[in-house]
Amino acid sequence: MTGDLLLHGYFRSSAAWRVRIALNLKGVPYAQAFRHLRRGEQSAPDYLAQNPQGLVPALDVAGRGTLTQSLAIVEWIEESFPGPALLPGAxxxxxxxxxxxxxxxxxxxxxxxxxxxxxxxxxxxxxxxxxxxxxxxxxxxxxxxxxxxxxxxxxxxxxxxxxxxxxxxxxxxxxxxxxxxxxxxxxxxxxxxxxxxxxxxxxxxxxxxxxxxxxx
Ligand SMILES: N[C@@H](CCC(=O)N[C@@H](CS)C(=O)NCC(=O)O)C(=O)O
CATH class of the missing domain: 1.20.1050.10 (Glutathione S-transferase Yfyf (Class Pi); Chain A, domain 2)
Structure with missing residues:
Protein backbone atom coordinates (compact mmCIF):
# COMPACT_ATOMS: atom_id res chain seq x y z
CA MET A 1 0.00 0.00 0.00
CA THR A 2 3.09 2.28 0.20
CA GLY A 3 2.56 5.46 -1.80
CA ASP A 4 -1.06 4.61 -2.38
CA LEU A 5 -2.67 6.92 0.14
CA LEU A 6 -3.32 10.64 -0.35
CA LEU A 7 -4.79 12.50 2.60
CA HIS A 8 -6.70 15.69 1.80
CA GLY A 9 -6.44 17.94 4.82
CA TYR A 10 -5.50 21.26 6.33
CA PHE A 11 -2.87 21.68 8.99
CA ARG A 12 -5.33 23.04 11.54
CA SER A 13 -8.19 20.65 10.80
CA SER A 14 -8.66 18.55 13.91
CA ALA A 15 -10.50 15.87 11.93
CA ALA A 16 -7.59 15.52 9.48
CA TRP A 17 -5.21 15.57 12.46
CA ARG A 18 -6.97 12.44 13.80
CA VAL A 19 -6.24 10.58 10.58
CA ARG A 20 -2.60 11.71 10.52
CA ILE A 21 -2.16 10.28 14.02
CA ALA A 22 -3.82 6.99 13.06
CA LEU A 23 -1.63 6.55 9.99
CA ASN A 24 1.48 7.45 11.99
CA LEU A 25 0.60 5.04 14.80
CA LYS A 26 0.23 2.24 12.25
CA GLY A 27 3.40 3.31 10.46
CA VAL A 28 1.56 3.67 7.16
CA PRO A 29 3.15 6.11 4.69
CA TYR A 30 0.91 8.66 2.99
CA ALA A 31 1.08 11.78 0.91
CA GLN A 32 -0.90 14.92 1.65
CA ALA A 33 -2.91 17.38 -0.44
CA PHE A 34 -3.83 20.63 1.23
CA ARG A 35 -7.20 22.32 1.18
CA HIS A 36 -6.96 25.78 2.71
CA LEU A 37 -10.20 26.01 4.66
CA ARG A 38 -10.07 29.76 5.32
CA ARG A 39 -9.75 30.33 1.57
CA GLY A 40 -12.68 28.01 0.86
CA GLU A 41 -10.66 25.43 -1.04
CA GLN A 42 -12.82 22.67 0.46
CA SER A 43 -15.61 23.95 -1.79
CA ALA A 44 -13.67 23.79 -5.06
CA PRO A 45 -15.53 21.72 -7.68
CA ASP A 46 -12.72 19.17 -8.03
CA TYR A 47 -12.79 18.49 -4.30
CA LEU A 48 -16.59 18.44 -4.07
CA ALA A 49 -16.52 15.74 -6.74
CA GLN A 50 -14.54 13.64 -4.28
CA ASN A 51 -16.25 14.70 -1.08
CA PRO A 52 -19.66 16.29 -1.65
CA GLN A 53 -19.70 17.42 1.99
CA GLY A 54 -16.86 19.84 1.28
CA LEU A 55 -15.08 18.89 4.48
CA VAL A 56 -11.63 17.53 5.21
CA PRO A 57 -10.31 14.96 5.65
CA ALA A 58 -10.75 12.69 2.68
CA LEU A 59 -8.43 9.82 1.92
CA ASP A 60 -7.75 8.75 -1.65
CA VAL A 61 -6.92 5.07 -1.82
CA ALA A 62 -5.27 4.09 -5.11
CA GLY A 63 -7.37 1.70 -7.08
CA ARG A 64 -10.33 1.99 -4.71
CA GLY A 65 -11.61 5.55 -4.46
CA THR A 66 -12.03 8.16 -1.76
CA LEU A 67 -12.96 7.63 1.85
CA THR A 68 -14.53 10.42 3.90
CA GLN A 69 -15.44 10.99 7.56
CA SER A 70 -12.44 10.79 9.84
CA LEU A 71 -13.74 8.03 12.12
CA ALA A 72 -14.75 5.87 9.17
CA ILE A 73 -11.27 6.42 7.77
CA VAL A 74 -9.66 5.55 11.11
CA GLU A 75 -11.74 2.36 11.35
CA TRP A 76 -10.70 1.45 7.80
CA ILE A 77 -7.05 2.03 8.71
CA GLU A 78 -7.50 -0.13 11.78
CA GLU A 79 -9.03 -2.96 9.76
CA SER A 80 -6.62 -2.71 6.82
CA PHE A 81 -3.18 -2.45 8.36
CA PRO A 82 -1.26 -4.43 10.92
CA GLY A 83 0.56 -2.70 13.71
CA PRO A 84 -0.59 -1.32 17.02
CA ALA A 85 -4.34 -1.67 17.49
CA LEU A 86 -6.34 1.55 17.60
CA LEU A 87 -9.22 -0.23 19.32
CA PRO A 88 -8.99 -2.78 22.13
CA GLY A 89 -10.04 -6.38 21.52
CA ALA A 90 -13.03 -6.88 23.80
N1 LIG B 1 -17.40 14.54 10.78
C1 LIG B 1 -16.38 14.95 9.86
C2 LIG B 1 -16.06 16.40 10.15
C3 LIG B 1 -15.11 16.97 9.14
C4 LIG B 1 -14.97 18.46 9.35
O1 LIG B 1 -15.86 19.12 9.89
N2 LIG B 1 -13.83 19.00 8.90
C5 LIG B 1 -13.60 20.40 9.06
C6 LIG B 1 -12.17 20.66 9.48
S1 LIG B 1 -11.81 19.96 11.06
C7 LIG B 1 -13.84 21.13 7.76
O2 LIG B 1 -13.52 20.61 6.71
N3 LIG B 1 -14.41 22.33 7.83
C8 LIG B 1 -14.63 23.12 6.68
C9 LIG B 1 -15.77 24.04 6.85
O3 LIG B 1 -16.33 24.11 7.95
O4 LIG B 1 -16.10 24.72 5.88
C10 LIG B 1 -15.14 14.09 10.02
O5 LIG B 1 -14.95 13.56 11.11
O6 LIG B 1 -14.42 13.90 9.04
Whole structure:
Protein backbone atom coordinates (compact mmCIF):
# COMPACT_ATOMS: atom_id res chain seq x y z
CA MET A 1 0.00 0.00 0.00
CA THR A 2 3.09 2.28 0.20
CA GLY A 3 2.56 5.46 -1.80
CA ASP A 4 -1.06 4.61 -2.38
CA LEU A 5 -2.67 6.92 0.14
CA LEU A 6 -3.32 10.64 -0.35
CA LEU A 7 -4.79 12.50 2.60
CA HIS A 8 -6.70 15.69 1.80
CA GLY A 9 -6.44 17.94 4.82
CA TYR A 10 -5.50 21.26 6.33
CA PHE A 11 -2.87 21.68 8.99
CA ARG A 12 -5.33 23.04 11.54
CA SER A 13 -8.19 20.65 10.80
CA SER A 14 -8.66 18.55 13.91
CA ALA A 15 -10.50 15.87 11.93
CA ALA A 16 -7.59 15.52 9.48
CA TRP A 17 -5.21 15.57 12.46
CA ARG A 18 -6.97 12.44 13.80
CA VAL A 19 -6.24 10.58 10.58
CA ARG A 20 -2.60 11.71 10.52
CA ILE A 21 -2.16 10.28 14.02
CA ALA A 22 -3.82 6.99 13.06
CA LEU A 23 -1.63 6.55 9.99
CA ASN A 24 1.48 7.45 11.99
CA LEU A 25 0.60 5.04 14.80
CA LYS A 26 0.23 2.24 12.25
CA GLY A 27 3.40 3.31 10.46
CA VAL A 28 1.56 3.67 7.16
CA PRO A 29 3.15 6.11 4.69
CA TYR A 30 0.91 8.66 2.99
CA ALA A 31 1.08 11.78 0.91
CA GLN A 32 -0.90 14.92 1.65
CA ALA A 33 -2.91 17.38 -0.44
CA PHE A 34 -3.83 20.63 1.23
CA ARG A 35 -7.20 22.32 1.18
CA HIS A 36 -6.96 25.78 2.71
CA LEU A 37 -10.20 26.01 4.66
CA ARG A 38 -10.07 29.76 5.32
CA ARG A 39 -9.75 30.33 1.57
CA GLY A 40 -12.68 28.01 0.86
CA GLU A 41 -10.66 25.43 -1.04
CA GLN A 42 -12.82 22.67 0.46
CA SER A 43 -15.61 23.95 -1.79
CA ALA A 44 -13.67 23.79 -5.06
CA PRO A 45 -15.53 21.72 -7.68
CA ASP A 46 -12.72 19.17 -8.03
CA TYR A 47 -12.79 18.49 -4.30
CA LEU A 48 -16.59 18.44 -4.07
CA ALA A 49 -16.52 15.74 -6.74
CA GLN A 50 -14.54 13.64 -4.28
CA ASN A 51 -16.25 14.70 -1.08
CA PRO A 52 -19.66 16.29 -1.65
CA GLN A 53 -19.70 17.42 1.99
CA GLY A 54 -16.86 19.84 1.28
CA LEU A 55 -15.08 18.89 4.48
CA VAL A 56 -11.63 17.53 5.21
CA PRO A 57 -10.31 14.96 5.65
CA ALA A 58 -10.75 12.69 2.68
CA LEU A 59 -8.43 9.82 1.92
CA ASP A 60 -7.75 8.75 -1.65
CA VAL A 61 -6.92 5.07 -1.82
CA ALA A 62 -5.27 4.09 -5.11
CA GLY A 63 -7.37 1.70 -7.08
CA ARG A 64 -10.33 1.99 -4.71
CA GLY A 65 -11.61 5.55 -4.46
CA THR A 66 -12.03 8.16 -1.76
CA LEU A 67 -12.96 7.63 1.85
CA THR A 68 -14.53 10.42 3.90
CA GLN A 69 -15.44 10.99 7.56
CA SER A 70 -12.44 10.79 9.84
CA LEU A 71 -13.74 8.03 12.12
CA ALA A 72 -14.75 5.87 9.17
CA ILE A 73 -11.27 6.42 7.77
CA VAL A 74 -9.66 5.55 11.11
CA GLU A 75 -11.74 2.36 11.35
CA TRP A 76 -10.70 1.45 7.80
CA ILE A 77 -7.05 2.03 8.71
CA GLU A 78 -7.50 -0.13 11.78
CA GLU A 79 -9.03 -2.96 9.76
CA SER A 80 -6.62 -2.71 6.82
CA PHE A 81 -3.18 -2.45 8.36
CA PRO A 82 -1.26 -4.43 10.92
CA GLY A 83 0.56 -2.70 13.71
CA PRO A 84 -0.59 -1.32 17.02
CA ALA A 85 -4.34 -1.67 17.49
CA LEU A 86 -6.34 1.55 17.60
CA LEU A 87 -9.22 -0.23 19.32
CA PRO A 88 -8.99 -2.78 22.13
CA GLY A 89 -10.04 -6.38 21.52
CA ALA A 90 -13.03 -6.88 23.80
CA UNK A 91 -16.42 -5.58 22.65
CA UNK A 92 -17.08 -3.75 25.94
CA UNK A 93 -13.72 -2.02 25.81
CA UNK A 94 -14.18 -1.15 22.13
CA UNK A 95 -17.52 0.46 22.98
CA UNK A 96 -15.88 2.51 25.73
CA UNK A 97 -13.19 3.79 23.38
CA UNK A 98 -15.75 4.59 20.69
CA UNK A 99 -17.86 6.43 23.27
CA UNK A 100 -14.91 8.59 24.32
CA UNK A 101 -14.12 9.29 20.68
CA UNK A 102 -17.80 10.05 20.08
CA UNK A 103 -17.94 12.68 22.81
CA UNK A 104 -15.41 14.62 20.79
CA UNK A 105 -16.17 13.66 17.22
CA UNK A 106 -19.97 13.55 17.41
CA UNK A 107 -20.97 15.98 20.14
CA UNK A 108 -18.25 18.64 20.36
CA UNK A 109 -16.37 19.05 17.12
CA UNK A 110 -19.36 19.38 14.74
CA UNK A 111 -20.81 22.38 16.57
CA UNK A 112 -17.58 24.35 16.77
CA UNK A 113 -16.56 23.63 13.21
CA UNK A 114 -15.63 26.48 10.89
CA UNK A 115 -18.82 26.44 8.82
CA UNK A 116 -21.01 26.45 11.93
CA UNK A 117 -19.18 29.43 13.42
CA UNK A 118 -19.20 31.26 10.09
CA UNK A 119 -22.97 30.72 9.89
CA UNK A 120 -23.43 32.09 13.41
CA UNK A 121 -21.41 35.17 12.59
CA UNK A 122 -22.23 35.94 8.97
CA UNK A 123 -25.79 34.66 8.67
CA UNK A 124 -27.17 35.08 12.17
CA UNK A 125 -25.23 38.21 13.05
CA UNK A 126 -23.48 36.97 16.19
CA UNK A 127 -20.43 39.00 17.17
CA UNK A 128 -16.99 37.40 17.45
CA UNK A 129 -17.09 37.34 21.30
CA UNK A 130 -20.40 35.45 21.20
CA UNK A 131 -19.07 33.04 18.59
CA UNK A 132 -15.97 32.33 20.68
CA UNK A 133 -18.08 31.89 23.82
CA UNK A 134 -20.32 29.44 21.93
CA UNK A 135 -17.31 27.34 20.92
CA UNK A 136 -15.80 27.45 24.41
CA UNK A 137 -19.11 26.40 25.96
CA UNK A 138 -19.54 23.24 23.89
CA UNK A 139 -15.89 22.29 24.05
CA UNK A 140 -15.96 22.67 27.83
CA UNK A 141 -19.03 20.46 28.22
CA UNK A 142 -17.35 17.75 26.20
CA UNK A 143 -14.08 17.98 28.07
CA UNK A 144 -15.97 17.88 31.39
CA UNK A 145 -17.45 14.55 30.27
CA UNK A 146 -14.11 13.17 29.08
CA UNK A 147 -12.45 14.26 32.32
CA UNK A 148 -15.13 12.42 34.33
CA UNK A 149 -14.77 9.28 32.24
CA UNK A 150 -10.99 9.33 32.60
CA UNK A 151 -11.55 8.64 36.32
CA UNK A 152 -12.76 5.16 35.33
CA UNK A 153 -10.62 2.13 36.12
CA UNK A 154 -10.00 1.34 32.44
CA UNK A 155 -8.02 4.54 31.99
CA UNK A 156 -4.28 4.08 32.03
CA UNK A 157 -1.51 6.27 30.71
CA UNK A 158 -3.87 6.89 27.78
CA UNK A 159 -7.65 7.18 27.55
CA UNK A 160 -7.97 3.42 27.60
CA UNK A 161 -5.16 1.39 29.08
CA UNK A 162 -1.50 2.00 28.45
CA UNK A 163 -1.50 2.18 24.66
CA UNK A 164 -2.81 5.04 22.52
CA UNK A 165 -5.87 4.52 20.39
CA UNK A 166 -8.95 5.98 18.81
CA UNK A 167 -10.06 7.99 21.84
CA UNK A 168 -6.64 9.63 22.19
CA UNK A 169 -6.43 10.54 18.52
CA UNK A 170 -9.75 12.37 18.85
CA UNK A 171 -8.94 14.03 22.16
CA UNK A 172 -5.54 15.52 21.35
CA UNK A 173 -6.65 17.52 18.27
CA UNK A 174 -9.70 18.78 20.14
CA UNK A 175 -7.39 20.23 22.77
CA UNK A 176 -5.69 22.18 20.01
CA UNK A 177 -9.07 23.71 19.18
CA UNK A 178 -9.76 24.36 22.86
CA UNK A 179 -6.57 26.38 23.17
CA UNK A 180 -7.30 28.32 20.00
CA UNK A 181 -10.58 29.44 21.56
CA UNK A 182 -8.74 30.55 24.69
CA UNK A 183 -9.75 27.84 27.14
CA UNK A 184 -7.50 27.23 30.14
CA UNK A 185 -7.10 23.46 30.15
CA UNK A 186 -5.85 23.32 33.75
CA UNK A 187 -9.37 22.46 34.89
CA UNK A 188 -9.08 19.08 33.14
CA UNK A 189 -5.99 17.51 34.76
CA UNK A 190 -6.64 13.93 33.63
CA UNK A 191 -7.10 15.15 30.08
CA UNK A 192 -3.80 17.03 30.31
CA UNK A 193 -2.03 13.95 31.66
CA UNK A 194 -3.22 11.89 28.69
CA UNK A 195 -2.25 14.67 26.30
CA UNK A 196 1.28 14.72 27.75
CA UNK A 197 1.59 10.95 27.29
CA UNK A 198 0.50 11.31 23.67
CA UNK A 199 2.81 14.25 23.01
CA UNK A 200 5.79 12.09 23.98
CA UNK A 201 5.07 9.74 21.06
CA UNK A 202 6.48 10.54 17.60
CA UNK A 203 3.21 9.47 15.95
CA UNK A 204 1.40 12.29 17.74
CA UNK A 205 4.24 14.82 17.61
CA UNK A 206 4.66 14.41 13.85
CA UNK A 207 0.93 14.82 13.26
CA UNK A 208 0.78 18.20 15.03
CA UNK A 209 -0.42 21.13 12.92
CA UNK A 210 2.83 23.06 13.23
CA UNK A 211 4.71 20.11 11.75
CA UNK A 212 2.63 20.01 8.56
CA UNK A 213 3.93 21.42 5.27
CA UNK A 214 0.98 23.83 4.96
CA UNK A 215 1.36 25.22 8.49
CA UNK A 216 1.18 29.02 8.71
N1 LIG B 1 -17.40 14.54 10.78
C1 LIG B 1 -16.38 14.95 9.86
C2 LIG B 1 -16.06 16.40 10.15
C3 LIG B 1 -15.11 16.97 9.14
C4 LIG B 1 -14.97 18.46 9.35
O1 LIG B 1 -15.86 19.12 9.89
N2 LIG B 1 -13.83 19.00 8.90
C5 LIG B 1 -13.60 20.40 9.06
C6 LIG B 1 -12.17 20.66 9.48
S1 LIG B 1 -11.81 19.96 11.06
C7 LIG B 1 -13.84 21.13 7.76
O2 LIG B 1 -13.52 20.61 6.71
N3 LIG B 1 -14.41 22.33 7.83
C8 LIG B 1 -14.63 23.12 6.68
C9 LIG B 1 -15.77 24.04 6.85
O3 LIG B 1 -16.33 24.11 7.95
O4 LIG B 1 -16.10 24.72 5.88
C10 LIG B 1 -15.14 14.09 10.02
O5 LIG B 1 -14.95 13.56 11.11
O6 LIG B 1 -14.42 13.90 9.04
Missing amino acids: PWARARVRALAGIIACDVHPIQNLRVLVYLKRDLGAGQPAVDAFARHWISLGLDAVEARLAEAETGAFCHGDAPGMADLCLVPQLGNARRFGLDLARWPRVLRVEAACAALPAFAEAAPERQPDAE
